[in-house]
Amino acid sequence: MATLDPQAILDGRSPGRPSVMLIIGMVVSSLCAMIALGLYAVFGGTGFVVGLGLAILPVPMLVAVVLALDRLEPEPPKDLIFAFLWGAGVAVLGALILNTLGYRYVTMPLFGDTDGRFWTAAVGAPIIEESLKGAVLFVLLWFRRNEIDGITDGIVYAAMVALGFAMMENISYYMQALDGPGGVKSLESVFVLRGLISPFGHPLFTAMTGLGVAYAANHRTGRTAALILGLLGAMLLHGMWNASTAFGVKGLLVVYLIDFGILLVLLVLIFNERRALVREIGQYLPLYQGTGLVSPQDIQMLATMPQRRVARRWARTVGGRFSARAMSDYQLAATELVLLHQRMDAGVIDQGFFASRQAELMNLMYWTRQAFLSQPGDPGAAPWGPSGFAPPPPHR
Template identity: 30%
Template sequence: MTTAAAASRYTGLRGSVRRRPVGWLCGVLCVLGLALLAFEYGPAIRVFPGPALLAFLLLLFTLGIGVAVLGRVRPFRAPPRGWAWSGVAWGATAATGCAILANGGLQGIWSKAAGIDFGSQWGAALTAPLNEELLKVSGVALIALGARRLVRGPLDGFFLGAFTGLGFQVMENWTYAMNSILSGGGVNADNDVFQSFVTRVGLTGLGSHWAMTAVSGTGIGILLAHGGRPVGRRIVSAALCLLTAMTMHWLFDSPLLGSAPGLAGKVAVNFLVAVGFYVVLRRGARRRARAFLLSPGSPYSIELLTRRSRRRALRRVPPARRPAAARRAADHLAVVEEYAGANRPPGSVDTLDVSGK
């Protein structure tokens, strides 16, 4: 099989499930979540349209920054826009809307079972890690199944989870801003929005939902990896990732370390856990990619490894040929990403599975 044929078959045929039904299911659930949000906050929006729009614009700005940063730190290249924004959309609509219903019901159970005082102190810590993490990671799993060829291993799951958690985080921050307006009686609504923004973005943003769902999404990447690890080991690893994310969420919402320094410490712990996952996964992916590119059976150049080296290589190509060279590099990079993400041993392109099964 030629290099071009292998790359073309890979980019065109990869995928192990019917994507259209999964996409429709995700779309329906996102619409449902958005409807639940509209039902819950529609009256507040009608009464306070200006502050609601202000909160939305502020958080839309942070969303753009978050998506750009995640795309930049992803190894090899930024993710496909549709893939990344699908995660954002799920987190911002389906997961957030359904969490409003689920959280209210479960917190009521804690209050009835253990008393109002216990429920008010520990209700959030015992509710959100269960409901919200499961809702978010369910979306990661659905999107991963619908874009099977783009989730090659744990690193792809990490980033899909990060985008999903980011969407949830932004929409939850908007709901907190609206709740702060309502709790203040709307007397100083704009100030309430800014205070909520500073707290939820400036103080706790680095250790919030994007970090938690990145960790649980890593487990989805392990489950659906294109490599050949035993199923039992994948399930155990995925479960540990989910439990880690739930523990991060429990720590974040628990009344323990309730002071300002304590909150900063909890945010730092969650951020460092997510960064630790990222560093380990990134190093592993780059190591496998480098090993593949340098292996005797690889027809590809080591210059595919980084963005900078690819830019240098393209600058050496005559301007008239650069668009075609860039397209070839993108096709070749897809094969490199497969080896890097699937924990596949270095070998020739002829051994690459492009059947999608």
């Protein structure tokens, strides 16, 4: 275990080598976020601090909800942070500049002040903002394709970039409301609408792009069409929501019901994908019983979230935090192994990559298994009854 970097293996990167491109992306995104905040502070008036506080307030809960969707095979934290920072930085600053220029030099000269604002909100902003948010998903598809294993991953990454964007955008809305004629009452109305009633608006829009990216990452044909349709779907939903504000409460209600229906469909897709993954655990992991890496009881344990939690608690009881971490890594490595088989069967990876990745994951499973079975406690006391069989260590 001392020679392994479990997180690097699970992330599919070289041990001890953080991605230079990822670091650069985080730095650039953070700088853009700070510039946007600086502009808000300078031009936003007295409402900046209030707007900042209200915008940040629901974010931890919203992020927790998104991460709960992906508990069976969670994405690398660094990639999720990068997506959030991109939304809060590059996408927001880019949209701030491009939306302003589009209104000043395109929609206002063509349609006048009032109609120009409507067309900017209903057409210009959705095109610009969804393109900027979707760009990071295309980056992840290009550089981290093997981390996007299905619909859930595409939606999770899309939601993270959109939550970062929405948080920063809400600051400006709250500032404008507080500094406007309505003052505090106007701020209350905007907070209820954006912070409580429709906090998943932007994640829902960008999820369409996430679906396209997920399809492209896991299929050999139709990739370009999926990416285009996904991005257009995001723009359409975003444009419908923005345009509905011109039709009062009835317009908002109609579009809200449509969006809520789409949200339910996405949740069903995520649930069905999780069930399919559970079935594949029972399909692929039995192939490895002869290696001693899994037993029939282990496969049953790996197939449900409650049993996985029981296993981690048992490992902590037997060997403390180190053993619990080893159990968690073992569970994730086993799940990654199943997803590797899934991608191989779909024909999106070649035999060489499959063999190399398979060896890494089997090696990690062996050493993490040894870590929680070799503790001073009694391994036989495990609720699912793990096998104590320990084959010779695989070649490293």
